[in-house]
Amino acid sequence: MPVVTYRDALTQALREELQRDETVFLMGEEVAQYNGAYKVSKGLLDEFGPMRIVDTPITELGFAGVGVGAAMVGLRPIVEFMTWNFALLALDEVVNAAAKMLYMSGGQYKMPMVFRGPNGAALQLSAQHSQAWESWLAHIPGLKVCTPGTPADAKGLLKSAIRDDNPVVFLEGEMLYNTKGEVPEGEHIVPIGVAELKREGDHCSLITHGKMVLVAMKVADDLAKEGINIDVVDLRTVRPMDVDAIARSVQKTNRAVVLEEGWEICGMGSQVVDFIQRECFDDLDAPVLRVHQEDVPMPYAKNLERAAKPDAGKTVAAIKKVMYLD
Amino acid sequence: MKTESKQPTAAKEKQNAPAPDNRSGDNRSGDSRASGNGAGASAPPANIAGTTVEQRRELLRSMLLQRRFEERCAEAYALGKIGGFCHLYIGQEAISTGVMSMIRPDDYVITAYRDHGQALARGVSPRSVMAELFGRVDGCSGGKGGSMHLFDAKTNFLGGHGIVGGHVPIAAGVGFAIKYKRGNQVCVCFFGEAAVNIGAFHEALNMASLWNLPVIFIIENNRYGMGTAISRSTANEDVIIRAKGYRMDGESIDGQDVFAVRDCMARAIERARKEKRPTLVEMKTYRFMGHSMSDAVSGTYRTKDELEENMKRDPILLLHNKMFEAGELTEGEMHKMDDEAKAIAQDAWDFADASPEPPLEDLYKDVLADSTS
CATH class of the missing domain: 3.40.50.970 (Thiamin diphosphate (ThDP)-binding fold, Pyr/PP domains)
Structure with a gap:
């Protein structure tokens, strides 16, 4: 291909x-x-x-x-x-x-x-x-x-x-x-509203979309080296949201972290967490955590910008926290 | 309840209004035709020539229907049968009637939230308009739109839109599609004079002229944006001058005179169909009712004297007088036409009243289409 x-x-x-x-x-x-x-x-x-x-x-x-x-x-x-x-x-x-x-x-x-x-x-x-x-x-x-x-x-x-x-x-x-x-040549259709499990693992679900998929894949690679295997659920479409895919993963791993590029308040992660607590309450072994941009306008200086963005390090930390490994 | 009156609301106090001339008394700028190339030829005088007696009767019927229909709207609103916002068009009917009488069934119409009169003049069924206002399933928008969002695909009535200026770029888009498909329709877009100060107006007119789109932009200048007089909102009250900024032909006319409206439209339509050029038109008019149902007709931002002075130029009365003086309309005939308009409004009311509320399943219907190309 x-x-x-x-x-x-x-x-x-x-x-x-x-x-x-x-x-x-x-x-x-x-x-x-x-x-x-x-x-x-x-x-x-x-x-x-x-x-x-x-x-x-x-x-x-x-x-x-x-x-x-x-x-x-x-x-x-x-x-x-x-x-x-x-x-x-x-x-x-x-x-x-x-x-x-x-x-x-x-x-x-x-x-x-x-x-x-x-x-x-x-x-x-x-x-x-x-x-x-x-x-x-x-x-x-x-x-x-x-x-x-x-x-x-x-x-x-x-x-x-x-x-x-x-x-x-x-x-x-x-x-x-x-x-x-x-990328397949010619007719290649991805239906709207269907998530994809981009990586499979039993220890935790990392639910994400958009640019953060790349970060999530790096996180999955890094954690695999430590023997931690995660599901990476790429929503691909945030409206309509493939909640069944979220449920399938969380019911398997019993732990979830939601990673997004945007801000925390009323972010996409809020919606995902709301769904998980309603539909997967009895499946959870830990509170769901979120990784997102810090709650500030984006600064210009390189070091501040880096600190403001969600990244692999923050995501790894969140996953270890929901696994009670930190 | 006003149905016992022999004359339309605004006309009944003044049976002997002076014969109208072709220019509104408040036309400060005189002949303010603003041509893109600077050739400011005067518009020919509007008169009843160019129409047949039967056409003139049709114009009168159209205006009477809007007037009587909206009088019933006010009544229904007071009874709680119509809710939300309800903006009446009374006083401006020569514009809707004049414009719609000049365009073809395959042309497009898009307007703002004061849309009842335009829908009726375009030929949207009075029953479906009243049912929409009553929030019933047989409404022209299925009871989902209400007063501000009348839509009717059968007559290419692309809606009443509730955000001032928001539909003006949409009109440019309709014009773009006509050009794209090599059609020769026009898109007529109505908005009030207050909309000329919003960015969407500027953005749309620039593109319409830049791309040669067949759109006729009609400023219905009733001199008040809600309760704010144009002198308090607009740095240059001669709004038609805006046309020059877009290298667009512009024309300012008396919007109370249905023949002036028709003459002006004839020129704008020709320009759109043959030259594929847009036109900006200012039609000077006056709203006889408040901005919406919660607004006093006069006393806060305009005086009773001003209102009464303007009501002497009731567009229905002006047409009636012309036809009466020409000996082609008797008072008896006028009363008969008026009774017919009242009967249609009553029929619309009865139909709307009998129409069921939308089924609760409709709540989630048409949020999204379930189709693809």
Whole structure:
């Protein structure tokens, strides 16, 4: 199977879906002539032309709304935000329009569209450019929220998102674009709402998604050297959330740690822990712990940034704590 | 209960209003047509020419229906049959009627939350509108939307939207899709004058002009954004001047005169269909009721005198007078048409009242579509 980057996997998904369905188009800042700020849309303008690969002004609220309008009358827009930090300006269209249109129209107007772009912290981009938004967006009924952590999942989920008749928020890892993995050629579909057990072990469940999947795999490798074998449950989609996969793992290991890139308060981990305490209460041998960004805006200085981020060391410590090994 | 009155609410106090001219008395900017290329030709005078007698009767019927229907809405609200927010359109009916009379069934309409009149003028069934307001299953949005969110796919009525300015970019998106599919429809987008100060308006008009999208943006300038007068909210009250900033054709007209509305729309529609260019239109009007049902009609932010002065230019009365003076409408005929409008409103009420509440299973229905392409 070919090994490709997360970026190229996304490009494959875009190209294949643009070829498959002429109502699909991509719009956003720098997606066309510039080939994408992160080069995800490289080559697409040449192949599909300016009507389908559309450079927009810097006007997130406006072009998100253009996507909503186009979706109402039969197109399948893919709206790219250069980063999700900028998408805050567009949230009215995502939340008040896209997410609610089907419901408040009594089922008359579907919203077959994707809002996608990089999410989460990179390196030393400081407070306004280093934020993980999935818990905000997963809060909203009417949206689906995908958080692929590997190239294969990025391709398979993006294809599913584009074909879905609902508004799908697609959060790519800014630090994942250059990561590599095996990706099937051609038709490769990952269903929305299905988690994957990325590593199997009996001692503890590590539940995560998005960029933190990479951290979780390193944690699993490190702990294996100490004879501790963990389940890594990659949610892949945080809304809808594959709670059955969480339950299966926790009922086996009886211990769980939830790892996420975002902040603690009302984070995705809160939701996972709520589910575990309701559905797996009698299975637990220890309280569930969470690993997340420290409860501060992201600082610029390297040492402070490192201290603010969730990482393998903090995760290992949490797992040992729920195993009463520390 | 006002159904015994012989004239529509706003008209009944003034049977002998002066014949209207084509310009609103408060048109400070005079001919404020703002053309993108600087060619500021005057709009031709609006008159009853260009329509047949039967068309003029239809315009009158459309406005009367909206008026009588909304009078019943106010009554239903007082009785608790309509809940939530309820924004009445009374006084602005020449705009909805004039605009809808000029567009095709395959064109698109999108609007803000003061949407009852526009839905009725577009041809959404009065029964389904009233049922929606009553929160019933036969409502045009299945009882899920309410007053601010009337939708009707059958008439390409893309909704009432509740966030000021939020639907203006959506209209640009509809225009984008028309262009993408090489169609020759237009998208008509209504909003109030207060929306010109919100970012979404600016972002949408810039893209609509940049990309040559067939959208007609209609500012219904009723001079108050809720309770804030335009002079207190807008640095340059001549809002049509905004068109120039987007290299867009713009035109300001008397929105109380249904013929002025139609004339202006004819030009904007031609521009959209043939030149694929958007237009910004300011239609000067006045809201005869409060902003919503909780708002006093006058006394807080506008005076009774101002209200009464503006009610002399009731759009229904203006059309009635023109037709009466032309000898093509008798008072008896007017009363008959008015009675018909009342009967339709009563039928809508009866239908809505008899329609069941949505089944509880509908609570979770249509949160997500279960389909894929």
